[in-house]
Amino acid sequence: MKAIVTPGPRPVADPAALADVEAPEPELRPRDLLIEVRAVALNPVDFKVRLSRAPGDGAPDILGYDAAGIVTAVGPEASLFKVGDEVFYAGQINRPGSNAERQAVDERIVGPKPRSLDFAQAAALPLTSLTAWELLFDRMRAGVDEHETLLVVGGAGGVGSALIQIARARTRLRVVATASRPETRDWSFGLGAHAVIDHSGPLDEALIAAGERAPKYIASLTQTPRHFEALIRAVAPQGVIGVIDDLPPGPIDGLKSKSVGLAFESMFTRSVQGTPDMVRQHDILSGVAALVDAGRIRTTLTEVLGPISAETLREGHRRLESGTTIGKLALTGF
Incomplete structure (x- = not known):
């Protein structure tokens, strides 16, 4: 063949x-x-x-x-x-x-x-939908009836595009996406994001400037090493940061004081591990x-x-x- x-x-x-x-x-x-x-x-x-x-x-x-x-x-x-x-x-x-x-x-x-x-x-x-679904429900364990905020870092990417839609279709979460270009902002809004903030600077500051409350759920889908310190500052106490790429080297002590969970998602885990x-x-x-x-x-x-x-x-x-x-x-x- x-x-x-x-x-x-x-x-x-x-x-x-x-x-x-x-x-x-x-x-x-x-x-x-x-x-x-x-x-x-x-x-x-x-x-x-x-x-x-x-x-x-x-x-x-x-x-x-x-x-x-x-x-x-x-x-x-x-x-x-x-x-x-x-x-x-x-x-x-x-x-x-x-x-x-x-x-x-x-x-x-x-x-x-x-x-x-x-x-x-x-x-x-398939790959993006599976990753988004597993991250939101199986790893971060978001509830479908929670009136909380979900921050989607990289809203116009493949997984971000799926996650915005799945969250809007199956939950009551307020979905805040990140983007930095006019076309990616428009794309994220078109998929159903309630708000879009600029990820070219510190994300915690962008959330505050937009009047958004601290997100209980953060889906870090791209450039996690660049944004991680800001995500620790941004996440709500007892929230969860879900990651699909890699963490930066260094301590994660900032998570402990807020009792924040850290969850990883790899779509291939179930099939590879059987x-x-x-x-x-x-x-x-x-x-x-x-x-x-x-x-x-x-x-x-x-x-x-x-x-x-x-x-x-x-x-x-x-x-x-x-x-x-x-x-x-x-x-x-x-």
């Missing part, structure tokens, strides 16, 4: 950073689905893995962690889907990814594709699909770059590495 692989860490400007190849057909595990990939979407994890991972044992290293497609076969213990079903999913970081014509994926991390979206629109949602609640990702994606079809969440796709190929993927990686993209980029078909 056709696939795009990485030969190991190379800059995106290198034509060999991603290569078109003929790869072996996937082998199904008992609870796997074999999926014909119709569209993929890009996330920062794609280029981060490309820059850090070398292929193992001579096998092609196929990246890609967002996709939508059609089930063409099921493993002997699979029961959630049947051949012909349209699905969307984010895959598993320690298995071959979605940048291939076909992919084997555990059914417990796959959801039914929203009926109201095409494949590219659907492919833009946790007993792995099927929760299927349930979350099913919930996201229902919200989309009910008109309460929209796709965050902003552009389809073209067909799934090494050349088009390199362009997508280049744009993501620039750090200026809004929403999600997708590719369709081979």
Whole structure:
């Protein structure tokens, strides 16, 4: 089958950073689905893995962690889907990814594709929606009926775009997003943020200047080392700071005096660790699909770059590495 692989860490400007190849057909595990990939979407994890991972044992290293497609076969213990079903999913970081014509994926991390979206629109949602949902409800444990404030640091990014919508659709939280450009401010408001503050300076000062109360929940989705001291000052006593990137080196003593929780979210934890609640990702994606079809969440796709190929993927990686993209980029078909 056709696939795009990485030969190991190379800059995106290198034509060999991603290569078109003929790869072996996937082998199904008992609870796997074999999926014909119709569209993929890009996330920062794609280029981060490309820059850090070398292929193992001579096998092609196929990246890609967002996709939508059609089930063409099921493993002997699979029961959630049947051949012909349209699905969307984010895959598993320690298995071959979605940048291939076909992919084997555990059914417990796959959801039914929203009926109201095409494949590219659907492919833009899984990784960011799963990350946002897990961070808000499983890690920070926000209540759906709380009249508290949620600060979303990086509202126009992929996860921020999903988190604003999920919080508005499923909770009574006041959602305050951060942005620094007119287009990212408009994007965040368009997704439902109650307010948008500038993250080019100290965030605690920006919250005060905007007349916002101390947020009980802070979702730090980007540049956490830069903002962390301000987030400690900003968070409400007994609140929670949720992080999806990395903490800065140094002490975190400021959290203790306020009894603030610190939570980490990695969307791949359940699948890589094989946790007993792995099927929760299927349930979350099913919930996201229902919200989309009910008109309460929209796709965050902003552009389809073209067909799934090494050349088009390199362009997508280049744009993501620039750090200026809004929403999600997708590719369709081979």
